[in-house]
Amino acid sequence: MHSVEFGDExxxxxxxxxxxxxxxxxxxxxxxxxxxxxxARRPTPKEWFVRTHIWFFDQQELDTYLQAFHDYLFxxxxxxxxxxxxxxxxxxxxxxxx
Numbered sequence: 001m002h003s004v005e006f007g008d009e010x011x012x013x014x015x016x017x018x019x020x021x022x023x024x025x026x027x028x029x030x031x032x033x034x035x036x037x038x039x040a041r042r043p044t045p046k047e048w049f050v051r052t053h054i055w056f057f058d059q060q061e062l063d064t065y066l067q068a069f070h071d072y073l074f075x076x077x078x079x080x081x082x083x084x085x086x087x088x089x090x091x092x093x094x095x096x097x098x
Contacts, residue, residue, distance in 0.1 A: 010082050011082070014069075014079075014080050017031075017073065018072065021073055021074075028074075032073075035070050035073070039066050039067060043062070044059065044062075045057070045058065045059065045061075045062050048062055052083075053086070055084065055086050057084075064081065065081050068080050068081040
């Protein structure tokens with residue numbers, strides 16, 4: 001689900017996962033426990049990239065993505081945040097006062 005080969009098709013796989021979680025309480029508990037662990041552990045963007053080949057610019061962006069996915073599966077979020085495109089350019093550094 002969270003790897004580059006599925007990132008472009010998350011719109012298709014995420015609803016199927018959500019349906020499976022709703023239909024199978026033991027599977028729901030397993031997925032929730034795993035996702036809660038990942039969120040609590042807070043992998044760095046580099047650690048996430050090594051495992052998934054999806055790059056996040058900073059920790060906040062990755063944390064937001066994971067929490068949104070959790071809220072989609074187990075809360076009332078209508079859609080997850082889709083994984084970022086690895087081709088995007090990093091944000092411009094903000095210039096400080098001169």
